[in-house]
Amino acid sequence: MKQRSWIAVGLLSLAALLTLAPFVWLFCASLKTNEHFFGSTLLPLREQGLGIDWSKLSFENYRRLFQELDFARALANSVFLSSVTGLLATFCCAAGGYALARFHFRGRGLVTACVLGAMLVPAPLLLAPGYQLLHSIGLLDSLAGLVIPAIAPAFGIFLFRQASLSSVPVELLEAARIDGCSEFRTFTIVALPLIRPMIGTFLMMTFLGVWNNFITPQVVLQSPERFPLSVAVAQFRGVYYQDYGLQMAGTVIGVIPVLILFLALQREFVSGLTSGALKG
Amino acid sequence: MFATRATPDRDGSPISSGVWILIVLALVSSAALAFWPSGRRDSRTMWLFAKPHQDTYTPIIDEWNRLRDPDIETILLGRAALDRRLLSSFLSGTPAADLIEAERQNAARAFTGSLDAVGFVDLTDRIDAEGIRSRINPPSFAPWMSRGRIFGLPHDVHPVMLGYRADVFEAARIDVDSIRTWDDFERVLRPLMDTNGDGEPDRYLLNLWETSTDHIEVLLLQAGGGFFDDAGRVIIDSPINARVLARIVAWCQGPRRIAADAPNFTASGNQLKAEGFVLSSFFPDWMCDVWKHELPQLAGKIKLMPLPAWDEGERRTSVWGGTMLGIPRSAVKSPEDFEELWSFAKHLYLSKDLATDLYRSSGIVTPVVEFWSDPVFDEPDAYFASQPKGRMYIGLAPQVPARTSSPYNTLALSRVQDALVQLSEETRRTRQYDEARLRERASHYLKRAHDMVAAQIERNVFLSSAGGVP
Numbered sequence: 001m002k003q004r005s006w007i008a009v010g011l012l013s014l015a016a017l018l019t020l021a022p023f024v025w026l027f028c029a030s031l032k033t034n035e036h037f038f039g040s041t042l043l044p045l046r047e048q049g050l051g052i053d054w055s056k057l058s059f060e061n062y063r064r065l066f067q068e069l070d071f072a073r074a075l076a077n078s079v080f081l082s083s084v085t086g087l088l089a090t091f092c093c094a095a096g097g098y099a100l101a102r103f104h105f106r107g108r109g110l111v112t113a114c115v116l117g118a119m120l121v122p123a124p125l126l127l128a129p130g131y132q133l134l135h136s137i138g139l140l141d142s143l144a145g146l147v148i149p150a151i152a153p154a155f156g157i158f159l160f161r162q163a164s165l166s167s168v169p170v171e172l173l174e175a176a177r178i179d180g181c182s183e184f185r186t187f188t189i190v191a192l193p194l195i196r197p198m199i200g201t202f203l204m205m206t207f208l209g210v211w212n213n214f215i216t217p218q219v220v221l222q223s224p225e226r227f228p229l230s231v232a233v234a235q236f237r238g239v240y241y242q243d244y245g246l247q248m249a250g251t252v253i254g255v256i257p258v259l260i261l262f263l264a265l266q267r268e269f270v271s272g273l274t275s276g277a278l279k280g
Numbered sequence: 281m282f283a284t285r286a287t288p289d290r291d292g293s294p295i296s297s298g299v300w301i302l303i304v305l306a307l308v309s310s311a312a313l314a315f316w317p318s319g320r321r322d323s324r325t326m327w328l329f330a331k332p333h334q335d336t337y338t339p340i341i342d343e344w345n346r347l348r349d350p351d352i353e354t355i356l357l358g359r360a361a362l363d364r365r366l367l368s369s370f371l372s373g374t375p376a377a378d379l380i381e382a383e384r385q386n387a388a389r390a391f392t393g394s395l396d397a398v399g400f401v402d403l404t405d406r407i408d409a410e411g412i413r414s415r416i417n418p419p420s421f422a423p424w425m426s427r428g429r430i431f432g433l434p435h436d437v438h439p440v441m442l443g444y445r446a447d448v449f450e451a452a453r454i455d456v457d458s459i460r461t462w463d464d465f466e467r468v469l470r471p472l473m474d475t476n477g478d479g480e481p482d483r484y485l486l487n488l489w490e491t492s493t494d495h496i497e498v499l500l501l502q503a504g505g506g507f508f509d510d511a512g513r514v515i516i517d518s519p520i521n522a523r524v525l526a527r528i529v530a531w532c533q534g535p536r537r538i539a540a541d542a543p544n545f546t547a548s549g550n551q552l553k554a555e556g557f558v559l560s561s562f563f564p565d566w567m568c569d570v571w572k573h574e575l576p577q578l579a580g581k582i583k584l585m586p587l588p589a590w591d592e593g594e595r596r597t598s599v600w601g602g603t604m605l606g607i608p609r610s611a612v613k614s615p616e617d618f619e620e621l622w623s624f625a626k627h628l629y630l631s632k633d634l635a636t637d638l639y640r641s642s643g644i645v646t647p648v649v650e651f652w653s654d655p656v657f658d659e660p661d662a663y664f665a666s667q668p669k670g671r672m673y674i675g676l677a678p679q680v681p682a683r684t685s686s687p688y689n690t691l692a693l694s695r696v697q698d699a700l701v702q703l704s705e706e707t708r709r710t711r712q713y714d715e716a717r718l719r720e721r722a723s724h725y726l727k728r729a730h731d732m733v734a735a736q737i738e739r740n741v742f743l744s745s746a747g748g749v750p
Contacts (some may be wrong), residue, residue: 035576038551073605075314080309083302128368135374143313200298207302217359223314234358235331242545265298 023255030248031057037244061249073225074232075253078211081146081228086207088151090199096152097160102173112161118154124215131219141222150210156202163198164191204265211258229254231253313567323351324611324621328381329359332569332642333435333603337615338694339635344627352379352624369610370399378611378621382432384423384602385690391426392687394742400431400606405620407433411632416507420647422682424604427512428646432604433629434563434647439676440598442500443563443571445556446583446665448472456585462527467540472559473538481537487553487561489541490532490704493697494600498562499524500696501681502598503590503615507692507733514737517723517732522592523694526718529704534713550574562587563601565673568643579663584672594690597676599683605629645673652677692733699725 013240028042036044036056046053100112130149131140139145176186187269192199214230221227227235233250236243286356301603322615334354345351347373357365364385370390380400382390390399392484407430413421420434447674449456453473459465465485470714473481488495489685500506505520510627515521531539542552543563552558561567575675585598623739628634635646636656657670679680686692702725 034573038554039548039577076309076312076316079305081314083309086300087302087306110555131368131374132372138376174743196296200296203299205300218358219364222355222357222365224355235356237358244547261298261301264301 001102006138014159015141020166021114021232023066026248026255030061030252032245033058033060034242034244037132042072050227057179061245062253064246065249065253069232070225071229071232071250074227077143077226078228078230078254079257081143081217082207082210085147085150086203088147089153089156089206090203092152093156094192094195094199095187095249096157097162098159098164098195100215101164102168102170103190115161117155119158127219128217136222140220142224143224143226145219153206155205159202160195162196163195167194167198194222195220200265200267204262207261208258211254281497285311294567296340302430308385313697324355324624325377326352326354326379326740327357327362327377327384328354328367328379329355329357329362330381331356333381333638336634336637336641337628339637340628340631344624359383359386360462362486362682365390366390366399369608370397375607375609376608376610378608380608381603381605387424387432387604387606387687389483390431390687391650391685392740392742395427397742398429398431399508399608399614401609401618402429402431403622404428404430404432411587414632415648415650417647417649418675419680419682420601420602423685424606426685431576432606433625433646435603435605435629435681436601437647437677438564438566438585438599439645439672439673439680440502440564441562441563441584442587442675443558443567443582443584443664443671445578445581447581448556448559448737449583449693459585459588459690461592462588462590463607466536469559477598477715483557483559484540485538485542485559486531486540487542487549487558488528488539489543490528491697491698492541492543493693494544495562496697496700498525498598498600500529501683502587502595504595504681505650506681506684507689507696508686509542510682512686514692514713514730514734516634516733518617518717519723521726522722524720525700525703525722526715528700529707529722530713532704533708534711536713543645544570544573554578562598562600563644565643565669566601568661568669568680569641572643577580580665582663582746583665583667584669586672586676595679595681597679599680602683605722641668643669645670645677688733689738690730695729696726699729 025042029037032044033056039056042058042153043052044053070136080215097117100108102113134140134145134149141147172190172194174184181189211228212230214234217228218231218234221231224232229250233254234248236247236250317728328337334356337354341352341354362382365374365376366380366382366386367389368374371741373629376399387400395402407408416434417437418438421430423432424432424434444456449469449472451497454468454472469485472484473483475482486529496630497506500521503520505515505518505524507514507516511513523673526540540552540558542558543549544561544567550684553561554577563571568584572579587598589596605628607618607621609623611621630648632651632654635648635651636654638644646652650673656667657674659670660666661669699722703718703722706721707718
């Protein structure tokens with residue numbers, strides 16, 4: 001038994017090493033200049049001092065990001081877009097899904113069918129009409145033009161509908177109403193806590209989706225001061241040549257906030273993913 | 281087990297610590313953006329796609345803005361984003377900048393419809409009236425002309441030379457002046473491929489592969505081939521093109537192989553170049569600066585020479601890339617608007633300061649002929665073993681072949697590449713490397729490509745009635 005556990009630890013450590021290797025490479029690459037970029041796989045080596053040639057490593061790329069290239073603004077844009085969209089989308093989807101699951105109203109079946117149908121439309125198909133619509137309502141080149149279309153995705157509404165059906169007992173809602181609870185309080189105080197794992201999962205997914213989204217902001221936004229990190233990093237990709245170290249430093253900065261958020265939300269994220277996987 | 285630990289009823293709150301973090305982030309970032317100083321001004325905008333261009337233009341634009349109102353503001357876009365916005369603007373009227381610096385492939389897409397529907401202002405009459413046509417190297421207008429009309433001011437010439445590993449060539453006592461044709465190139469340099477004497481190649485003479493579309497076009501244009509003639513008719517199945525394709529296949533496989541793939545703009549390609557796996561590459565003027573940035577370790581080891589000709593005494597250069605400055609029709613609401621934008625366009629592109637700064641910062645040679653005598657072009661370049669590369673490029677500039685402005689050029693290039701890949705596959709299978717046979721088979725595949733492109737153009741009533749393309 002003990003031997004088997006050591007084997008498992010060994011295999012898991014190997015898997016962890018393989019997973020972490022690209023991040024280690026990324027960080028090492030972000031410390032190199034173009035001149036030394038291709039000279040070594042990870043860190044530049046020499047014979048003296050720990051075997052690492054420290055003179056070829058610097059935080060110059062990070063300094064340039066924030067002092068020369070206004071990367072802080074892109075970081076703020078990304079945090080704003082991801083957090084605001086994530087929160088609004090989660091609230092709207094939870095409310096929409098709950099309504100579809102627990103309210104009986106005329107046309108409920110049709111609305112549910114429309115939500116399901118909307119999930120079948122590939123996102124790239126919506127890019128051109130979405131652009132035209134944003135232009136006609138004056139939201140092109142604005143952060144609102146990215147947030148508003150993303151606050152009620154069909155997938156989220158359907159996800160919360162299913163979560164409400166399986167996790168929110170009708171009897172509990174009726175008891176709350178008998179006790180004089182308003183519909184909004186019933187939703188926020190009774191229903192939301194019951195679907196909390198799904199909230200964490202959906203919030204995480206939305207945050208990551210918006211954080212990593214490249215195409216939509218690239219098409220909708222025109223002013224560099226509104227670019228999120230994904231587009232700002234892509235701007236470093238020059239037409240004539242690449243500043244690899246700068247790109248890697250930008251990518252490192254892009255990864256860190258997501259990593260922190262995942263660590264903060266991982267318990268709910270995992271529980272949301274596994275809820276419903278076990279009976280009882 | 282996880283589900284039990286995360287039971288929502290445990291504390292009864294729908295909001296976990298993670299959600300609180302997000303709420304705080306949303307509030308802080310909203311406040312930060314609300315109070316962030318805005319850089320927006322009431323100004324004319326100019327879209328461009330290359331950071332080095334933007335950096336070079338900044339002092340000239342700053343000077344312009346100091347003296348005039350409204351200001352000009354540059355906005356840097358990725359090429360794909362520029363392409364989409366340009367088309368959206370021209371086809372559906374979405375907003376565009378007041379001036380657009382477009383790359384050849386981007387701009388060509390604007391020439392698909394009737395002349396009236398081209399999204400750029402027709403500059404032909406003003407260019408002729410103000411004598412600008414005679415000031416600019418004639419081939420530089422070609423990519424921006426459609427059906428005889430000019431829609432942009434040219435930014436460059438982009439002659440192509442061959443960059444070679446001077447350290448290797450000189451160690452082997454090779455006199456590059458003796459290499460006048462591609463046949464000479466193969467014959468004189470072949471011994472360099474085997475470094476350990478085992479009869480097998482250890483490195484290759486030319487950075488080229490069957491899938492390198494840019495290189496294929498460079499060689500086709502150098503040979504006098506291409507996809508469209510001066511009248512705009514499709515000429516893909518020409519004997520010249522067949523000869524070039526046959527030669528490329530012979531260079532990439534079989535007993536005459538001299539080429540290997542070290543892709544430009546990639547880390548792996550740079551590594552192969554640095555290691556000397558390929559000994560020469562195509563060098564348009566703008567490529568010089570790319571190498572300086574990406575391969576600084578080769579400083580002093582690279583030299584430039586004119587491309588070997590396809591036949592003795594023929595053209596020793598080609599062309600790769602191209603940029604123009606155009607004024608979108610949507611930006612011109614009144615004659616005053618046009619005058620203001622046109623003045624700026626001339627001030628920028630016909631400026632001597634720009635010509636010298638652009639050369640110093642990006643290695644790009646100006647198309648304005650009167651500036652070619654500037655001493656900046658005679659300066660020795662340390663990266664290229666102190667060669668006066670500017671003067672060398674200028675010496676070749678008048679020979680640069682004309683580039684087409686056809687919106688079907690990308691399609692034609694794809695179909696010709698398909699033909700080349702089919703020819704390569706067949707040759708790998710049959711192992712018949714005889715040049716006459718390769719040419720015959722190349723003609724066969726090119727005929728197919730020709731028919732496909734011609735059929736596509738035929739569907740475009742604006743261009744088919746005009747004889748083909750610009």
